[in-house]
Structures are given as C-alpha cells and as structure tokens.
Amino acid sequence: xxxxxxxxxxxxxxxxxxxxxxxxxxxxxxxxxxxxxxxxxxxxxxxxxxxxxxxxxxxxxxxxxxxxxxxxxxxxxxxxxxxxxxxxxxxxxxxxxxxxxxxxxxxxxxxxxxxxxxxxxxxxxxxxxxxxxxxxxxxxxxxxxxxxxxxxxxxxxxxxxxxxxxxxxxxxxxxxxxxxxxxxxxxxxxxxxxxxxxxxxxxxxxxxxxxxxxxxxxxxxxxxxxxxxxxxxxxxxxxxxxxxxxxxxxxxxxxxxxxxxxxxxxxxxxxxxxxxxxxxxxxxxxxxxxxxxxxxxxxxxxxxxxxxxxxxxxxx
Ligand code: C5P
Numbered sequence: 001x002x003x004x005x006x007x008x009x010x011x012x013x014x015x016x017x018x019x020x021x022x023x024x025x026x027x028x029x030x031x032x033x034x035x036x037x038x039x040x041x042x043x044x045x046x047x048x049x050x051x052x053x054x055x056x057x058x059x060x061x062x063x064x065x066x067x068x069x070x071x072x073x074x075x076x077x078x079x080x081x082x083x084x085x086x087x088x089x090x091x092x093x094x095x096x097x098x099x100x101x102x103x104x105x106x107x108x109x110x111x112x113x114x115x116x117x118x119x120x121x122x123x124x125x126x127x128x129x130x131x132x133x134x135x136x137x138x139x140x141x142x143x144x145x146x147x148x149x150x151x152x153x154x155x156x157x158x159x160x161x162x163x164x165x166x167x168x169x170x171x172x173x174x175x176x177x178x179x180x181x182x183x184x185x186x187x188x189x190x191x192x193x194x195x196x197x198x199x200x201x202x203x204x205x206x207x208x209x210x211x212x213x214x215x216x217x218x219x220x221x222x223x224x225x226x227x228x229x230x231x232x233x234x235x236x237x238x239x240x241x242x243x244x245x246x247x248x249x250x251x252x253x254x255x256x257x258x259x260x261x262x263x264x265x266x267x268x269x270x271x272x273x274x275x276x277x278x279x280x281x282x283x284x285x286x287x288x289x290x291x292x293x294x295x296x297x298x299x300x301x302x303x304x305x306x307x308x309x310x311x312x313x314x315x316x
Contacts, residue, residue, distance in 0.1 A: 003267060010263040011276045017260050018280035021253040022111050023287055028246045029107045030173075038242035039233060040103035041226035043251050044096065048222055050255035052215040058208045077209050078216075085213050087199055091192040092217030096225060098188040099218075099254070101181040108178030115281045116151070117182045122278075123148060124190025132194050200265065207266045211258065 029037070063069035078085055105114050123145050129135040137145075200210060226234065233241070264273045 006263070007267040010260060010267050011273075013256075014260045014264055014273065014276040015280045015283065017253055017257050018277050019283040019287070021250070021257060022106070022115055022280075024246065024250050024253060025103070026106045026111045026114070028250050029103065036237075036242040038244075038247045039226065039230045039239065040107075041100060041222065041230050042234070042239040042241075043103070043247065043254065044099045045219060045222040045226055045239070046251045047099070047254035047258070048215050048219040050251065051258045052212055052219065054255065054259060055208045055211045055215065059206065059212070062206065062208065073209070074212075077205065078213060084203075084205075085216075088210065088213040089217045091195050091199075092214050093221050094188045094192040094195075095214070096218050096221040098185045098192065099222075100225060101185045101188075105178045105181040105185065108173030108175065108181070112281075114178070114182060117179060118186060118189075119148065119278060119281065120183070121186040121189040121193075124186050125193055126190075128190045128194040132198060197265065207262050211262050215258075 029040075059073065060070045063073060105118075109117070126135075126137060126141070126145060130137060196210075196214070200207060226239065261273065264276070
C-alpha cells in the first residue's frame with residue numbers, strides 16, 4: 001500500500017515538475033527582460049550540487065541517521081568500487097550535454113513545440129531498450145511509434161497562417177538550432193536512460209547511491225563545460241551572475257527532476273514515467289497558451305492531440 005502511494009506520489013510530482021520546469025525555463029530564458037541573463041552552464045552545475053546534497057541526505061536517512069554507517073556505505077560503495085563508480089561516467093557525460101542542450105532548445109523554441117518534439121525520446125528509448133536490454137515491442141507499439149514520428153514531423157511543418165508568418169519575422173531565436181538541440185537531446189535521453197536502467201537492474205545498489213555517483217561525474221563534466229564555454233564570463237562577473245528568484249526556481253526544479261525520475265524508476269516504471277511526462281505536455285501547452293500566449297494555436301489544434309494519442313498508445 002505504502003509503495004503504491006509512493007508510486008502515484010512520485011508520478012504526480014513528475015507531472016508537476018516537468019510542467020513547471022519547461023514553463024519557468026522558457027520564461028527565464030526569453031520573456032524575463034531585466035538584468036543580464038544567467039549562465040545556463042552554471043545552472044546545470046548548481047542543480048547537480050543540489051541533487052548530490054539531497055541524495056546524501058536520503059542515504060543518511062536510509063542508514064537511520066548513523067554517521068558511522070553513512071561513512072562506511074559511501075566508502076564501500078563509491079570509493080572502494082572505482083570500476084562500478086566509473087560506469088556512471090558514461091550517462092553523466094551524456095546527461096550533462098543533454099541538460100545544456102535543453103537550455104539551447106528553450107532559448108530558441110516555444111514551450112509547446114519543444115515539449116512535443118522532445119517526445120521523440122520515447123522512440124529513441126524504445127529503440128535503445130530493444131537493442132541494449134533485448135526488450136520486444138508488439139506491432140501496435142511499433143505502429144504507434146511511427147505515428148508519433150509523423151506527429152512530431154507535422155509540428156515542425158511550416159504553417160501558412162499569417163499569424164505564423166508574422167511571428168517568423170520576429171523570432172526569439174533560431175527554430176533550426178532549437179530543433180537540432182532537441183533531436184540530439186532525444187538521442188542522449190534514450191541512450192542514457194536505458195544505460196542507467198541497465199546499471200540499476202544489474203545490481204542491487206540503492207538508487208540514491210547510484211544518483212550520487214551519477215551526480216559526481218555530472219558535476220565535474222558540468223564544471224569543465226562551464227569553464228570552457230563561459231570561462232571568460234565567469235572570470236568577469238562570477239558564476240552566479242544574473243541569478244534571481246526565477247533562476248533559483250529553475251535550478252531547484254531541475255534538481256528535483258533528477259530525483260523524481262530516480263524515484264519513478266524505483267517505485268513505478270519507465271512506462272509510467274513516459275505517460276506522466278506526456279500528460280505534462282497537455283498541461284504546459286494549455287498554460288503556455290493561456291498564460292504566456294507563447295505559441296501558435298493552429299499548430300496545437302492540428303497536431304498536439306494526435307501526437308498525444310500516439311504517445312498514449314505507445315504506453316499501452
Ligand atoms: O528527459 P529525460 O527523462 O532524459 O531527463 C532525464 C533528466 O533526469 C536529466 O536531467 C538527468 O540529469 C536527470 N537524471 C538524474 N538522475 C537519474 C536519471 C536522470 O538526475 N537517475
């Protein structure tokens with residue numbers, strides 16, 4: 001009973017987290033006008049630190065708040081098993097790239113287009129599951145994946161509506177760059193997700209310890225990435241330039257996302273994870289339209305429901 005409650009609780013939090021993250025991220029990168037923009041590379045690093053700290057607290061709690069047991073488990077599982085720890089370097093590098101790409105995507109695409117296109121990760125996840133985990137898909141599931149691809153392609157199809165033409169002349173960024181960023185993120189999401197699942201299923205290790213291992217590498221990669229891409233800006237005005245309450249909300253939601261995904265994999269499963277995130281498409285699309293007035297409703301009407309149904313069928 002308790003685990004079933006945790007299952008629905010983690011799924012509910014995932015819907016809330018995905019919906020609010022995409023809206024606040026988009027708002028923080030485009031609509032917020034005052035002051036300098038925060039560095040996305042710095043936000044990625046801070047979110048990793050937050051995640052590691054929370055995971056350490058969860059491991060501490062799992063060991064009944066005993067400092068000795070806590071020290072010993074960290075030493076045994078992380079320091080004394082360097083090869084096991086090193087396995088997490090692969091998804092970490094990929095997730096760091098992905099987390100940075102999503103900022104690029106949301107600086108160039110509206111929230112709805114981003115969300116719908118990013119659903120292609122269901123296709124990549126399915127393909128990697130088939131090749132890496134030996135999972136089998138039925139005819140209907142393959143069919144749904146094809147419909148999903150068609151739906152996503154249609155979202156990108158140029159519309160002839162005058163509203164769109166007017167919008168296109170005053171874009172916030174480049175649609176092409178945004179779409180490319182999402183497509184690469186879809187491949188990385190599918191591969192890293194399945195790789196993480198494989199590692200989790202091959203051992204009995206606590207998911208929080210795995211997340212600490214993952215976060216450690218993500219932090220190192222993220223930090224190196226921040227210095228390589230924004231090193232001069234960091235030297236000039238520090239890594240927290242442009243931070244405000246909204247940035248803190250983005251970073252907190254990003255960190256919460258990693259933890260919720262880990263919890264969903266533990267208490268529910270990847271199929272329900274996909275369902276929860278696709279439900280959040282509808283929510284963020286509606287909020288984006290009514291609150292941010294940030295996308296073209298013709299495109300939404302034509303394609304998003306179609307894509308949603310394809311997504312839902314894939315979950316079955
Ligand atoms: O979109 P997708 O489901 O691939 O997003 C995964 C996100 O969750 C990434 O931001 C990744 O850094 C994070 N994550 C995590 N811990 C895990 C798995 C994913 O922090 N165990």
